[in-house]
Amino acid sequence: MPEKVTLVVFSGELDKVLAAFNIAVGAASSGMEVSMFFTFWGLNIIKKNEGPIRSRGIMKKMLNFMNRGGAKRLPLSKFNMFGLGKWMMVKLMKDAKTPSLGEMIELAAGMGVKFMACTTSMGMMGVSKEALIPQVNSYCGVATYLSEARDSKINLFI
Amino acid sequence: MPEKVTLVVFSGELDKVLAAFNIAVGAASSGMEVSMFFTFWGLNIIKKNEGPIRSRGIMKKMLNFMNRGGAKRLPLSKFNMFGLGKWMMVKLMKDAKTPSLGEMIELAAGMGVKFMACTTSMGMMGVSKEALIPQVNSYCGVATYLSEARDSKINLFI
Amino acid sequence: MPEKVTLVVFSGELDKVLAAFNIAVGAASSGMEVSMFFTFWGLNIIKKNEGPIRSRGIMKKMLNFMNRGGAKRLPLSKFNMFGLGKWMMVKLMKDAKTPSLGEMIELAAGMGVKFMACTTSMGMMGVSKEALIPQVNSYCGVATYLSEARDSKINLFI
Numbered sequence: 001m002p003e004k005v006t007l008v009v010f011s012g013e014l015d016k017v018l019a020a021f022n023i024a025v026g027a028a029s030s031g032m033e034v035s036m037f038f039t040f041w042g043l044n045i046i047k048k049n050e051g052p053i054r055s056r057g058i059m060k061k062m063l064n065f066m067n068r069g070g071a072k073r074l075p076l077s078k079f080n081m082f083g084l085g086k087w088m089m090v091k092l093m094k095d096a097k098t099p100s101l102g103e104m105i106e107l108a109a110g111m112g113v114k115f116m117a118c119t120t121s122m123g124m125m126g127v128s129k130e131a132l133i134p135q136v137n138s139y140c141g142v143a144t145y146l147s148e149a150r151d152s153k154i155n156l157f158i
Numbered sequence: 159m160p161e162k163v164t165l166v167v168f169s170g171e172l173d174k175v176l177a178a179f180n181i182a183v184g185a186a187s188s189g190m191e192v193s194m195f196f197t198f199w200g201l202n203i204i205k206k207n208e209g210p211i212r213s214r215g216i217m218k219k220m221l222n223f224m225n226r227g228g229a230k231r232l233p234l235s236k237f238n239m240f241g242l243g244k245w246m247m248v249k250l251m252k253d254a255k256t257p258s259l260g261e262m263i264e265l266a267a268g269m270g271v272k273f274m275a276c277t278t279s280m281g282m283m284g285v286s287k288e289a290l291i292p293q294v295n296s297y298c299g300v301a302t303y304l305s306e307a308r309d310s311k312i313n314l315f316i
Numbered sequence: 317m318p319e320k321v322t323l324v325v326f327s328g329e330l331d332k333v334l335a336a337f338n339i340a341v342g343a344a345s346s347g348m349e350v351s352m353f354f355t356f357w358g359l360n361i362i363k364k365n366e367g368p369i370r371s372r373g374i375m376k377k378m379l380n381f382m383n384r385g386g387a388k389r390l391p392l393s394k395f396n397m398f399g400l401g402k403w404m405m406v407k408l409m410k411d412a413k414t415p416s417l418g419e420m421i422e423l424a425a426g427m428g429v430k431f432m433a434c435t436t437s438m439g440m441m442g443v444s445k446e447a448l449i450p451q452v453n454s455y456c457g458v459a460t461y462l463s464e465a466r467d468s469k470i471n472l473f474i
Contacts, residue, residue: 010173015357022458026459027462030462030463041173041235057253060250063246063250066237092379096439098436120180124250126250142184143188146184146185146312150311155312155471156314156471157314157473166335168331197335198331199331199393278338282412283408284408300338301346303339304339304346304470307469308348308469308470315335315474
């Protein structure tokens with residue numbers, strides 16, 4: 001039975017998210033079984049890149065407007081500088097021929113990495129299933145996360 | 159023997175802290191044995207909600223004034239906007255009937271989650287035992303944390 | 317065979333980095349085998365304290381100027397206040413007779429903690445081997461990190 005890796009992806013900041021996907025893709029390509037549990041700001045990663053999400057209630061609308069999400073829109077955790085720092089980072093990644101986050105997501109999904117969306121966060125933040133990318137395999141809560149995590153060799157909170 | 163989960167709670171930001179308590183309560187309710195090691199900004203979570211902490215030395219006084227702590231006072235890691243974003247988040251949690259952090263702390267303590275306060279951080283930041291909530295079971299250092307962590311199936315740094 | 321601990325050190329913020337080194341030194345002194353994998357902002361920790369790094373290309377030059385690094389220059393994750401908060405924290409650490417980060421690095425290296433520098437981050441950010449402190453034992457990618465991590469009892473992402 002292959003060894004397992006389970007990542008909680010809580011952050012929605014490009015730099016941390018890239019680290020998460022590098023570990024996920026690396027582990028999958030060395031034959032490990034990888035699950036990623038996207039929760040809280042991490043939901044932004046698996047939102048579609050299209051427009052803002054429609055949700056009910058003025059505060060959820062506001063939240064989903066400010067916190068629009070989508071792999072192309074994530075800020076950096078440091079030196080974001082209203083997008084300038086992020087633009088630089090994306091440029092440096094291109095120069096180094098590193099895949100973009102969108103490409104990493106495709107790659108991970110293609111290698112069988114399991115994408116789990118946290119339903120508690122979805123409910124609280126007014127994010128529907130339709131707002132999420134089709135690569136998500138499972139909509140679940142902390143109990144399902146824990147059942148993956150307790151069998152994993154590597155558990156990280158990112 | 160029940161499987162163990164050990165969480166280092168370093169962050170004092172409401173969104174991360176809620177994630178930590180969701181995992182802790184979820185694990186405890188599925189029969190796992192959970193320890194939380196509160197260190198650095200994480201000490202803020204287990205400070206009493208009352209007034210600022212009295213400590214000796216002008217700098218510790220300043221630190222404990224700015225960094226007052228208590229489960230009701232934690233900021234968000236993003237979109238805090240001087241408390242407005244946090245207010246929105248707390249409102250959304252209420253709408254979704256999610257328990258508040260104060261309730262999560264009670265719940266976790268009631269389910270036998272072990273609360274460990276890092277004495278190194280307490281000493282450095284001028285936080286006395288009296289400033290902490292009574293649910294704390296143990297005041298200890300990194301050696302005690304490690305002895306819990308090395309027997310745990312799930313280890314996270316939050 | 318000694319139990320292993322593997323830390324991904326992603327953050328370059330003094331408070332988190334000190335937590336990482338406290339765990340590393342604590343684990344090493346209780347006989348565990350510790351590896352630290354420095355990636356992204358974490359590279360700042362293992363940069364030499366001397367001047368800014370020379371790198372090619374205007375953007376890498378800019379990045380290494382803003383993001384100069386070296387154990388003495390890391391900011392705090394909270395209350396940094398243009399260095400004032402950090403100065404306070406360093407003062408409080410001295411008062412508490414806690415070793416400085418520079419001393420922790422020496423201590424960790426002396427106890428056999430393995431320092432791994434992430435070559436992917438180095439390439440992207442224009443950081444050469446010469447810019448890093450001599451305590452670094454290994455320059456490697458995610459595959460090497462994973463091979464350490466899968467044998468470890470404690471895995472953390474900091």
